[in-house]
Ligand SMILES: Cc1cc2nc3c(=O)[nH]c(=O)nc-3n(C[C@H](O)[C@H](O)[C@H](O)COP(=O)(O)OP(=O)(O)OC[C@H]3O[C@@H](n4cnc5c(N)ncnc54)[C@H](O)[C@@H]3O)c2cc1C
């Protein structure tokens with residue numbers, strides 16, 4: 001069983017995140033780059049399955065700038081057997097359509113029984129990529145899983161949609177995405193970090209995948225304007241001296257909120 | 259199939275498991291009316307078309323295309339995508355609006371991938387200029403606003419629920435049934451569905467005008483009732499931090515923040531919430547923010563218009579009785 005886990009390097013959500021007002025792209029220098037937490041949880045799903053199944057091979061895959069290699073390597077240190085990194089300056093600022101075409105081509109090239117993604121990344125917050133990939137790969141999608149069971153030829157789980165909770169299942173090959181209700185990931189240990197140095201790490205360009213990033217005959221989404229909003233200022237802070245609740249009530253009345 | 263207006267905007271309607279039109283429909287049809295003629299698509303169980311079409315027309319759909327099928331009860335995503343593809347072929351819209359729900363994102367993603375259309379996600383507004391349709395986003399927790407457009411062709415977008423206040427005028431019911439042939443694309447099977455039981459008549463979190471949220475500071479699921487008590491006194495929706503969700507005080511659907519719901523209410527009250535940056539990302543665009551926290555250094559105070567350094571278990575009961583007093 002070959003499991004591809006899609007991971008993403010993102011600006012650390014614990015810090016201040018900035019967009020470049022010229023290019024509209026993430027200002028990578030402004031914040032620390034980390035492996036997106038949801039991608040780590042997706043990897044944990046694959047690794048815990050592999051722990052119990054000798055025939056399972058886990059590959060981490062990411063489309064990201066060259067500088068993201070150490071972040072992707074963390075996936076190897078955690079226990080993945082191999083990594084595929086699609087790094088190409090022509091892909092900077094890729095929209096969702098291009099990202100999906102590139103990842104679908106790389107997934108096909110690597111071969112897969114199951115693709116596991118996060119439901120939502122913390123930078124793009126698109127949450128549409130898993131479904132786009134399923135369509136391009138012509139396999140079922142089972143998204144937003146808060147629990148998952150993998151067998152030799154199927155995947156099933158609990159899907160928590162907005163107004164209903166459902167049980168879904170799909171035959172493999174398939175694409176799934178998991179939510180942050182899944183357990184958080186293991187930490188890489190020293191042995192893992194050392195072993196990671198010897199594991200296969202493939203770096204690919206768009207051309208290797210037969211994708212032309214600047215194909216103008218394909219519809220694209222382009223950014224036309226960007227503006228920064230002034231940060232919110234702190235207001236009044238008072239220590240409760242037995243009148244805290246009354247003060248809030250007064251504020252609500254003054255501002256016509258009740 | 260009759261001709262459709264040249265400026266048609268196709269809106270995918272969502273229905274709840276009990277066959278009602280989802281509340282997201284009003285905002286989507288309102289947004290569509292800002293940029294063209296709203297044409298709605300409803301994929302419903304046999305026998306439900308009439309009611310849904312009436313409800314959609316009431317909310318501004320100039321026409322309602324309906325497909326009556328049971329396939330969406332057993333197959334995930336694919337039936338909706340097939341119906342959407344048929345509707346887009348029939349209507350040739352300038353844009354396709356889909357709720358930014360879990361189901362909506364899957365349908366939008368698959369549809370855009372199938373047709374090669376440009377896709378925009380988590381849109382909070384739409385407009386039109388000489389060159390066509392623009393969509394507006396709020397990025398990094400509202401720190402930036404960004405506009406985008408498709409290079410050509412219809413733009414497919416998911417619209418953040420509750421983000422659009424515009425409402426369309428009611429229209430006469432114009433129902434057309436749509437013929438759809440199944441694509442046969444591989445789909446996941448829905449084995450069972452359980453509607454999320456909304457136990458109260460409280461407003462929905464998404465789009466709520468007032469939100470009262472509780473965090474780990476509430477200490478237990480039982481004590482979280484204090485948050486609900488204040489919410490009810492104010493007619494507010496109930497929100498929570500991720501720590502409160504993780505601790506099992508309240509279901510995940512109430513989580514506000516980076517990986518939860520983004521809200522922009524008139525009033526946001528944060529109780530026992532430290533105000534981690536990921537929480538603030540989902541609420542800092544609120545008009546008025548009030549926070550109660552024991553810790554004077556809690557970061558939530560950096561965005562609060564009124565911050566009370568104090569214990570929620572003394573401050574909130576006093577507030578609740580002050581509100582009750584006012585009502586008498
Ligand atoms: C990728 C990622 C995504 C995330 N997404 C989200 C998200 O969507 N939403 C979210 O909320 N978090 C999110 N988080 C988690 C976030 O970092 C914080 O851990 C979380 O918001 C903390 O919740 P809290 O404020 O309830 O708990 P804590 O940080 O533990 O704060 C509890 C607060 O309660 C106060 N308190 C305790 N007792 C009392 C009392 N009796 N009266 C008054 N005050 C009291 C304490 O002083 C403290 O400030 C995310 C984290 C990551 C890494």
Ligand SMILES: Nc1ncnc2c1ncn2[C@@H]1O[C@H](COP(=O)(O)O)[C@@H](O)[C@H]1O
Pocket residue numbers: 005006007008036038039042061062063064099103116117118119120121122123124125126127128129130
């Ligand atoms: N550039 C990328 N490389 C690899 N995986 C990605 C990339 N972008 C998104 N994903 C995957 O898709 C999921 C959802 O991302 P998004 O659509 O950006 O919210 C993420 O959690 C990842 O698993």
